[in-house]
Amino acid sequence: METVWSLLRNPWVIMAIKIGVGLGLVMGMVPMMVWMERKVSARFQLRRGPNRVGPFGLFQLVADSLKLLWKEDFLPRNTDRIVFLAAPIMAFLPGVLSFALIPIGVAGGNELLGPGGVMAVSYISMGLLVIMAVSSVAAYGIAFAGWASNNQYSLLGGIRSSAQLISYEIVMGMAVVALLMMTGTLNLAEIVQQQAVPLFHISFLPHWVNALIPSWNIIRQPLTFILFLVAAFAETNRAPFDLPEAEQELVGGYHTEYTGMRYAWFMNGEYAAMFTMCAVLTTLFLGGWTFPGLGWVSAHMPSVIDWVMGILHLNISGQAVAWIPIGLITFGAFFTKVALLVFFFMWVRWTLPRFRWDQLMKLGWNVLIPLALANIIGTALFLEYVASRFGFGG
């Protein structure tokens, strides 16, 4: 027992466990999201969705993955071989990599899992910047796939995708700038903790009433949220911005020539990117792992555990192990928000029709970028002339 504990305190072992959990979370969520998408889209169209294989059709995803695994690995002639083979991996990796930076919960001040108990695979002080950098690499995977396939449809899809991702990357970057002016930090965990404090301090109300309205950035910066959300839809190639793979006009778009498992990597990458983007949105705008009442829960957790342990006649101090349930609860809050956002992404996909190409570019350059610029200036003026006078905001 003692050796197991000392092994668990080894930083390398902790790192390996964290990587395993982070990778497993994203990779495990991908088939779940495919299943969820099929179910949700079915319900929006008054169908039932998969319900034959296993309970609620859950084994459908196993069947689908097995099918993709066993399919022939077909390489078309006259492709640029190396680029063709590298493209699916490049499209897939950014989604998984950037999830490593997102704090998914806080283990009640226990330093075992990270500084301050923050549960993230990699807790660094400029996580947001790294996420922005890594997620833009996904565009290369798609552009490479389109270029290397030696197929006009793929090429068109790849070109569209590069243009789209570059345009909306700017919007996203500018939205983040406005957000950063208020937060003053690139540290994702600090951004989350800033959102945990109540929005208002109305003196005649009891503290818990004030605490009901947290200062989530979606409330403090609604325009930034909308800009970031639209850019997130475009970045993840989700409807109504799914032009790169517009199946009606481009067959399959950039992945027309891909089959079997290589195609599956694109699919995985798309859903992993969506999951990560929802996690980023949750962290930046929806208060990450926090929720109103978290402070109360964390404060009472040790005594609750002491009480339970007293009933069970176990000699475990609540103060020592309180970080475990707190970590699970904060992760649960985080995960619930992400799941709701994923549902929102699907909801939008099955409601809105796809943009035409020129409409997409017009929206990006003529509407969103000027809006984002105005948002930056507006935020700056607000911080300088309003927030500093009245002592709230940044």
Place this chain on the structure above:
Amino acid sequence: MSVAPARDKNSREDLPGSRLAWFTRLYLPTIAKGMLISLRHFFRKPVTIQYPEQKAKISERFRGEHRLTKDADGNMKCVACYMCATACPAQCIHIEAQAAPPEWENRDKIPKVFEIDMLKCIYCGYCVEACPKEAIEMTNKVPQVYDNRQAFIYGLNKLLNN
């Protein structure tokens, strides 16, 4: 007489220059409305019929496979008049006549061969309308599927017992 010049439907001038038009061009209210509509659909009951276990309810008036009817004595009503074969737009009815047995006093002819090619049939029901003896009618049986073409040609026996 002056006629207003035709306007480009997509031009901005065509929209009334009110604040409402500006608000409409934001599209966000319309998007929200659409999202609510799709959400309402989300919570509705699915209309799917789980086929092998449940079957769709077929109307009594459904025009399915044909049947040759019998009279009170249990003899077929058909008198081999060729009216149905003549009326058939798909020409899927093939009849060969023979003399009726002497004990069937009410007619001269009965069919020796009465075949309907179910692959050719378009289930229009004209044969039923054409028949002077009400000898042919349509059941509400859904057309069946077989693995060879010969099986789709329904003969006298099959049609009488359909």
